[in-house]
Amino acid sequence: MRRYGSWKTWAIALGVLWWTTGMVPDAVGQAAAEQTRPNILWITCEDIGPHLGCYGDPYADTPNLDRLAAKGTIYIRAWSTAPVCAPARTAIISGMYPSSTGSEHMRSLITPPEGVKFYPQFLREAGYYCTNNSKEDYNLEKPGQVWDESSTKAHWKNRRPGQPFFAIFNFTVTHESQVRRRPHRWIHDPARVRVPAYHPDTIEVRQDWAQYYDNITTMDRMAGEKLKELEEAGLADDTIVFFYGDHGPGMPRCKRCPYNSGLQVPLIVYIPPKFQHLAPPDYKPGGRSSRLVSFVDLGPTVLSLVGIKPPAYMQGRPFLGVYAAEPPAYLFGLRGRMDERYDLIRSVTDGRFVYIRNFMPHLPWGQHVEYMFETPTTRVWKQLFDEGKLTPEQAYFWQVPKATEELYDLATDPDEVHNLAADPAYQGKLKELRAVLREHILQTRDLGFLPEDEIHARAGNGSPYRYGQSKDYPLERILEMAELASDLKSEQIDKLLHGLQDSDSAVRYWAVTGILARGQKAYDAAREPVLHALDDPAPSVQIVAAWTIGRYGSPEELQRALDVLKVFVDYEGKGPYLSMLALNALNDLGTKSEPVKSVVESFNPEIRREHGRLGENLFKLKRSILAKLGADTTTGAATTMR
Template sequence: MRLQTHVRPAVSGVLLACALALGGWNSAYAQKRPNILWLTSEDNGPALGAYGDDYATTPNLDRLAERGQLYLNAWSNAPVCAPARTAIITGVYPPSTGGQHMRSQVRLPDGMPMFPQLLRAVGYYTTNNAKEDYNVEKPGQVWDDSSSEAHWRNRPEGAPFFAVFNFGISHESRIRQRPHEPVHNPAGVRVPAYHPDTPEVRRDWAQYYDRITEMDVQVGERLAELEEAGLVEDTIVVYFGDHGVGLPRGKRSLLDSGLRVPLIIHVPRRFRALAGEDYAEGTETAHLAGFVDLAPTMLSLAGIRPPEYMHGSAMLGPFRASPPEYLHGFRGRMDERYDFSRGVRNQRYLYVRNYAPHRIYGQFVWYMFQTPTTQVWNALNDAGRLEPPQTFFWETKPAEELYDLERDPDEVANLASSPEHQATLQRFRGVLRDHLLSIRDLGFLSEPEMHLRAGGGAPYDLGQDERRYPLSEILEVAEIATRPSISAGRELTAALGHSDSAVRYWGAVGLLIRGASAVEGALFELRRALGDGSTSVQVAAAEALGRYGAIEEDVEAAVAVLVARANLDTNDLFTTMLALNALDYLDERAAGVVDLLRELPREREGMRRQFQRYVPQLLDKILADLE
């Protein structure tokens, strides 16, 4: 049987040329190509019996692990769905493409297809049932079918398939769905050290495990379909969750609790040569694996050499590479709330660098606050009824975090200031810096600034252009700005006069982070920055003056700038959101503009559906606090 090398009309010849140029079809597969079945679940960590969790009830996934290989150290590169899925579909870290923010939509550069397009180009029938949720625009037709009806059964006769089935039953929204009668006894829950032990928290955790059991049943149904069709020996099965548990300090958190996921891969005997020498049924591997590795792995299994632009490396197939020594994670805007952190882990330690240490971990994200655990946890903190480490989620972040994952699996003992861990800390600092520069991380531009500089083009192309994005220079100032322990008032004040607006932005942010004394020492420069040519610089300077200015006229001028920039009729969406985030932190200092805030527009014609709720949610929160 010869390989089909024709291109379907919906797939461009460019994609076929790309697939063939990347290695084409390995001759070893000329007779038979493996089918690939992906089973993905939402918002769950490795809470499976196969991972040693005695509280879990997951017989189908446990059986899959018995005839496959279980990855102990698999990471989603982002702790929330859309950025995580963006890493999966491209094989590229989203901060490199500009797709790091939740529910953003950015263009991919020319020549960077989504990996199912490369599979289609060499004859695979590709289906997705049904969630996509990418932060990047699709560059043409990606799937043969992406719908609730998509199924490998619909493939042309003789065609291999790559089929995805996504299970939403374990999603955050289903953990809090009521009424629900718990099946798992809440009394049996192991409440992690960072959560308060309350009936509401136990109930949410128990329901989480109930939903995982329901998900496991759905997995079993899909595996049974494969068996009934006689395709078990022809199909590689991959199961994974898309990020950590859908509870606060799990999902959205740049910690193992938000990033570690289950990953089980079964390679049937006829394709066992693709799995590598260390693969055996019913085994575990400690190899590190990240979501950026999934795309190159699928291409390798199909005999296609992964493109050099992909940041991940193949875990299986003829192009498999050595496992990485480190995994990398990121956190950007979470729905309506801006934040900025980057993380690195190896087999033992997790390092987190927080570039917004003036923001608390548990910022008010409307969607997260619909969960009973969030509500009761926040209420207990407000009432002063918590002790560390349960208070940490409601406190501002340190610039750096370092956790020993072997000794501290709940990640509550920050070792960043530990004298005996300084060598480890320094090593991780260097690894992170090298990574940021290597992938050309676009997170050091505010979201509105990134889009402005991209000019309607692909942010990735912007990031690769040192002239338009002098990352090394910007990073140097951002590192100083976000380490409040460094006395750098003079350097930050000088940065406000820099020719690059991103440097000026980090100068203003650094003064904001340091509070009243730093703001007092840079009044002239901050006042001038209220009229800066960059709206992002204006917003950062206005928050600094608005929160910490000691002169009433300065506060009034700062608030006026923020209200002006929060007007959706005269600003882009991301500037509006940036300004509203800042206004929310002014508290009573913004009380005099309540009427103006009530009159601000909440929507704009033509706005993407996924963005429509963000401005109203921010305004509602600000007004509720002020009123």
């Protein structure tokens, strides 16, 4: 921790006394404390990677952010915790990994642990005026009032005179939905765009990437207006400014995928001269920091900047301020359910190498997420795959199975298309990152290894986090079965069958998932136990058993499987999570689902208010199933920004 001169120590101590006790010694003391506290402005945007001029991208046109970087510091190794907005923003607001709180799934709503506050609540208690303009999109229920104002009209100008502020302005012009918005007049020349190695080089792909850059330039202008507004108000010298994106680009294989391409974000921080004492050694005006920064670090860092010690439950490390911590050696990423499609992926980087563990390798990276398929790049890419016209690097996104483990060297392969996991020269790094990721899963008590319905059911009326931290959660046993289930190079049918007898339903869920992933031969060896699992006490086990039987069983066995799945189509009395899982199974079975077509057609997923953000997913799955069965799919819920 840094040492301060006597006047600074006095001022900070006075401020801490006020913040922590609520005592205001006198008007002079209050004014002195306020004058030593920085304002903090966050300028954020949606769905961009480090595609800015200040990051060395010659195709980018970002003069305002480049000027901010020239007097501040850019972080070249900053990662979102998730490659999609809701879990990413949940990590920021809580300072906790979504996998620890059970909030990793896109558009879920989780009860936070009792006593946990979001970081703006600490700031407000300390006298800060906190505004958010305006996206929230948290997967955690808000624990009381979080913001003084959160709306499209929220602004630091509405605070009382002299009151320090924390303000967020979030720009949506770079969002995925705007990349495909047509008509569009391209400013960046599509012919000059760099097409990453995982994308096919077509006009559709080039136009989408060029429009992405056009949108970044528009956002840069908007950011410049906010910075100018701050200067004209005479507040630039009193305000620490952050700029960052909420996850990687809104392009397929970036957004929703916990590669570096989906997790790396630009992060620029400017600290005015009067607050340079809050900067660590790696901060240099006009500099570049190689410190690893995660989204779970952002909330604790803001608290540290204003002299508040982050609470112990926050899992992030402050990288600025009086409580700045040692840099982490690794960053971690995750993927759970993305809209209507389930998957479980975890990733880790040391800044150079990226390791990915796919726990559901039987599902392709490019599952049919309806919202993703609205982008022209996605559609032409899939079409070329179906026509057999892609290179191996381009085809991998759509192939089944995907590799259980992936390892990439960003120094030589920035597009992450050459998997080194089987290369003898990299086995040391593979084992290191595999072990680091496993330890992180166990240490953070990762709840993603539970079926989504059980995240809620096991918590009862409490928080999933509290359950996950308790001895009642047998994570190590569950994880061992998930690792075995996803290791397709190892048949281990006997161990999977043994797992089907386990007392814990999540172990049984992974055991039957391992049989599903291994195909016909595994099912033939495990037929009777899998059929018996149709009567398992756990609904998620029943559903995956039915999915397995539907894929590989006889016509008579298929009918038994469909009889189970159709029970879970309507979520009433069972919940939307089981309905989504059953509908995913029916969708995968394609025309084999024909006998339950009428059940799907009659299903009207008018979700109750507490499940409102999930109803759209059920409509999408209904449309997808009926499209495969040749039914009319023109009606249903409209899509919204995500």
